[in-house]
Amino acid sequence: MSPYELEQEFAELLAGSTPEIPSKAEFIAAEHLVDLVGVALAAVDEPAFHSLLRVYPPSAAGDGSARAWGTGINLARRDAALVNGFAGHFHDFDDDETELAMAHVTVTALTAALTAADSRPGTSGRQLLRAYILGFEAATCLGRLINPLHYKSGWHASATLGVFAAAAASGHILGLTPNAMRHALGMAASFAGGLRSNFGSDTKPLQVGHAVAQGVLASELAAEGLTSTPGSLLGPKGYVSFYGDGADASAVLAAFGAPFDLIGSGLTIKAFPCCTAAHTAVDGLLSLQAEQGFKAAEIEHIVCWVDPAVPNILVYDRPTTGTEAKFSLPFCLAAAAVFGRLNVTEFSDETVVHPDVWALMDRIAVQTDPGLPKGDSGISVSSRLSVTLRDGTRMERFTECVPGSSSRRLDRTRLFKKFQACTINVLGSGQTKAAFDALLKIAEVEDCRNLLDLICGQPAIHRIEQEQSVRARAK
Amino acid sequence: MSPYELEQEFAELLAGSTPEIPSKAEFIAAEHLVDLVGVALAAVDEPAFHSLLRVYPPSAAGDGSARAWGTGINLARRDAALVNGFAGHFHDFDDDETELAMAHVTVTALTAALTAADSRPGTSGRQLLRAYILGFEAATCLGRLINPLHYKSGWHASATLGVFAAAAASGHILGLTPNAMRHALGMAASFAGGLRSNFGSDTKPLQVGHAVAQGVLASELAAEGLTSTPGSLLGPKGYVSFYGDGADASAVLAAFGAPFDLIGSGLTIKAFPCCTAAHTAVDGLLSLQAEQGFKAAEIEHIVCWVDPAVPNILVYDRPTTGTEAKFSLPFCLAAAAVFGRLNVTEFSDETVVHPDVWALMDRIAVQTDPGLPKGDSGISVSSRLSVTLRDGTRMERFTECVPGSSSRRLDRTRLFKKFQACTINVLGSGQTKAAFDALLKIAEVEDCRNLLDLICGQPAIHRIEQEQSVRARAK
Structure with a gap:
């Protein structure tokens, strides 16, 4: 053809x-x-x-x-x-x-x-x-x-x-x-x-x-x-x-639609609000921490091995803003270790200058390893971590699959937890669960506008109008 | 730096x-x-x-x-x-x-x-x-x-x-x-x-x-x-x-602003509503015709030499629509010869299928000549024509500069003629001259909105509203 x-x-x-x-x-x-x-x-x-x-x-x-x-x-x-x-x-x-x-x-x-x-x-x-x-x-x-x-x-x-x-x-x-x-x-x-x-x-x-x-x-x-x-x-x-x-x-x-890529290779529902290239490393560190119970201050140093392409994606060694921090492997690892989690709030400009995070970043080295297992893209999403504590304990962690990817899908509990953390300020606690359940049942909906009503509520209008009028008065 | x-x-x-x-x-x-x-x-x-x-x-x-x-x-x-x-x-x-x-x-x-x-x-x-x-x-x-x-x-x-x-x-x-x-x-x-x-x-x-x-x-x-x-x-x-x-x-x-490129190399005000790459050839043919007084039907054949890059710009040998015709050197030459001019109306879909234009296109050959004088771009805008009439007369025409370019600026009469042909249906004859004169004096205008009033008139609103209501009724 x-x-x-x-x-x-x-x-x-x-x-x-x-x-x-x-x-x-x-x-x-x-x-x-x-x-x-x-x-x-x-x-x-x-x-x-x-x-x-x-x-x-x-x-x-x-x-x-x-x-x-x-x-x-x-x-x-x-x-x-x-x-x-x-x-x-x-x-x-x-x-x-x-x-x-x-x-x-x-x-x-x-x-x-x-x-x-x-x-x-x-x-x-x-x-x-x-x-x-x-x-x-x-x-x-x-x-x-x-x-x-x-x-x-x-x-x-x-x-x-x-x-x-x-x-x-x-x-x-x-x-x-x-x-x-x-x-x-x-x-x-x-x-x-x-x-x-x-x-x-x-x-x-x-x-x-x-x-x-x-x-x-x-x-x-x-x-x-x-x-x-x-x-x-x-x-x-x-x-x-x-x-x-x-x-x-x-x-x-x-090969169109046989199978559809959405159910074939699939999509990753992100567990962390930063570049996916950092996800296996962050997941590895958080799971090591959960298992071993050490604190960020106890860490002597971390070495993290990633695909050779990753340093060209995660380009900020020392980020200065929240948006830069999403593309910084040292930041993501340090913030995860300090706070024991990595959510939207960890990427505020305040966290970026947090002294504990900053101090730990200096003890994190990023290395490349061309031998990590690669997918279709030719870039590996896997990572290897070596964490050494001040007491001399040394731990290793290889993480192959990104959490939330098609081979490690987030379960409904974790999916809801993410949804709730993201929407609670806008929808309020009552509407959050209702919206989550309704959205999951979209295949049964007769008019999508009814579904959108759930997430385009009046309260938010009022909040924004209020803010805009405050701003107008301030001018 | x-x-x-x-x-x-x-x-x-x-x-x-x-x-x-x-x-x-x-x-x-x-x-x-x-x-x-x-x-x-x-x-x-x-x-x-x-x-x-x-x-x-x-x-x-x-x-x-x-x-x-x-x-x-x-x-x-x-x-x-x-x-x-x-x-x-x-x-x-x-x-x-x-x-x-x-x-x-x-x-x-x-x-x-x-x-x-x-x-x-x-x-x-x-x-x-x-x-x-x-x-x-x-x-x-x-x-x-x-x-x-x-x-x-x-x-x-x-x-x-x-x-x-x-x-x-x-x-x-x-x-x-x-x-x-x-x-x-x-x-x-x-x-x-x-x-x-x-x-x-x-x-x-x-x-x-x-x-x-x-x-x-x-x-x-x-x-x-x-x-x-x-x-x-x-x-x-x-x-x-x-x-x-x-x-x-x-x-x-x-070298910024010393001089400004607008007065240095300058811009070409187009004499014809087609790709500039066709302009010297069309200008050459129209001026030959004006000088020698031959008709399109008398032409045995035309050979047109252009820069080697031009056939990649004027890609339509046989255009099927008015928009394609703007990127067709055979069409532009044939239509110019048949109608003795090349304005917006010559690029209607009717003209594209006009038998005289179509017949002449078959007698036009485009050749490339790497020796034509080049500007900064490395692509020549110059062209050479050879026109042979059925009676054996043979004419040549080399055209170096695009009409309307900074070295061959259109005079005010020609500028107005173009403006008038373009705007008469929208502005009407009275407002056309007034708008032309006012726009040329823009440097003296205190609020550009007043100037825009001249070209955003009520009559046009009515025409479009009318048409839209006709369309709405037709649905």
Whole structure:
């Protein structure tokens, strides 16, 4: 098949009603929905989120609008897509796919689907899950064609692939024809952007929000009949040859949905709100500590062996802000040891300058080990730790799999604990459990807007309005 | 200086009040303003423009809104930026810079400035021109660092550089501090996207509209305090190393504004609404025809020699749509010969299938000549024609400079003729001359909103509302 025929086939697969979505995929997808909503709500009280909201004037409810989660504020649909995508990725706590897309995928695919569903009454939960799963598949298919070169060379795949995930998911809910879906994907190719060099600042989540908004826009414009040029995705000078090394798409498309990557290689629900590349090391240290009962002050030094690619991902040896700290292996290990946990609160700017954390960072050495077991991406997520206490005790820990990954899925208790920690300030204790249970049952929902009502409550509106009026008076 | 210091210096130059803008630059800038407004208004009656407007719900006038030119419709500022940028580039008739940015620059820099000024009462014409000129300079500076490799490899520089032009111009009007300007430029680096593979469809002007909107957004977010990571523009893995070959910025910044590129190498005001790469050939053929008085039917055959890079830019041998035709040298030559002119109306889908044009295309051969004189870009804009008539007459024509370029500027009569042809349907004959004269005097204007009133008139609102209600009834 020519690249043009392959591109058309890809659009047909994403727009079409076949193949069937297995119920196992729906079951898994619902857990990822819960997780995304949780981590997005955790951003609602952040000053950066409020700054972002200030540039988007609230719009009237109704035609073309959707809500910013956790606030109830109506925004133009694309603006809501950006704001919710930004929130979903703000804490870097949203799920992650480290082998194929090498990207946070749910935040783009599912945010686009939810935003489209919020503006399109009557979208069922099952339709939503289908749109999300197909959007996810769009990212992993394209990821197979351009990674690991793409990610390794410095592109932020969550954004540069996410725009396709969002276009496919939103386009599916809008009911695009295969031809319109192809136009949407071609447009998305021109909207793709995002650099890893912007990690450690507000622009990282902004890149993700931008990908969601532009994916939604591409699907809307294609629905209105605007066109892209055939070949812009898979043709000789199209996206895949541009952002990767021009791999052949036929084998990848032949394997589409058999099985869906969401139930095949799967996604990691993050146990810690920092870059996934730090997760096995943090998990190893926390489990050693839980087992052996030592305190941070007792540690003489830690040596941590990681894949040779990791120091280029976790680039901050001595972070100065919470966002930089998420990309600092010494910080993540030190903070975990000092506090005995690693949640959103551990990445505050206060913790970053905490003297105990700072002191322990100086006693942590990061080394690379090319022999750690590698996955499809060619980068190992495994790590080895050697912890030496002041009394001379020496412990080792090899951690192969990331907690929350498909081979070590978080159980419902741990999933709820994470959801609760993320949402309690926004939803309150009563609504937290109700929202968790309802979100898990999304496949039975007749109109996703009812579900979104649960996470777009009045209290949050009041809080933000209050704050805005305080700010207005202060000016 | 380190890349980080250079990046900061770049931001300071773009945000600062020095260097002085010479009055010659203001004089030239005003002509480019007239030209941009004209070509944008020529798009207002296009079906694609109306399709685009349908996804953007009108917003209330006032805070954060700006108008879609030629319609009077208020949109959220970034949406207006996208819509106006799309219109400005729709016919590919907006001015072009072929040596440094290798991009249409005015459409991004000036649309961003005008949109910002429309939403910020009291912005003077002089402030606007300054913002435009600095935005223009942002694109040419960065263009020097990444071109010609960037454009040649397939990036659409009008979009990938335009986002910086827009961020700088809008940021200047918003009064960003140098530090905020650096954050805006860093964000813009993550929003940069656009592929030449999408030439020949609605996505080409859409890429430009996207660049304007995202540049405006970057400046607004930076004004609200959102951050990007130092080095995302000029650092080791930043935009310049990513989208080009990582050239050193120090020499380029040392020459900033001395002279401004707008009055140095300058911009081409396009005489024909097709890709600039076709212009010397079309100009040569039209002038031969005017001098010798032959008709298209008398032509036996034409051979046209162009730079070896041109067939990769003018990719459509046999275009099937008006947008493809803009990137077809055989079409542009054949249509010019058949109609004796090449204006917006010659790129209708009807003309594309016109039998006389089609017949002549078969008698036109495009050849490459590596010996044509090259500019800074390494690509020649010159062309050589050999026209043989059926009676055996043979004529040659070498055309070195693009009509409308800085060495062959269009005179005011020709500038008005172009403006009039573009705007007459929207402004009517009375307002056309008044708008032309007023726009040229922009340097004296106290509030740009008054100037924009002239091109955002009531009549156009009525026309579009009428059409929308007809459409609503038809549904």
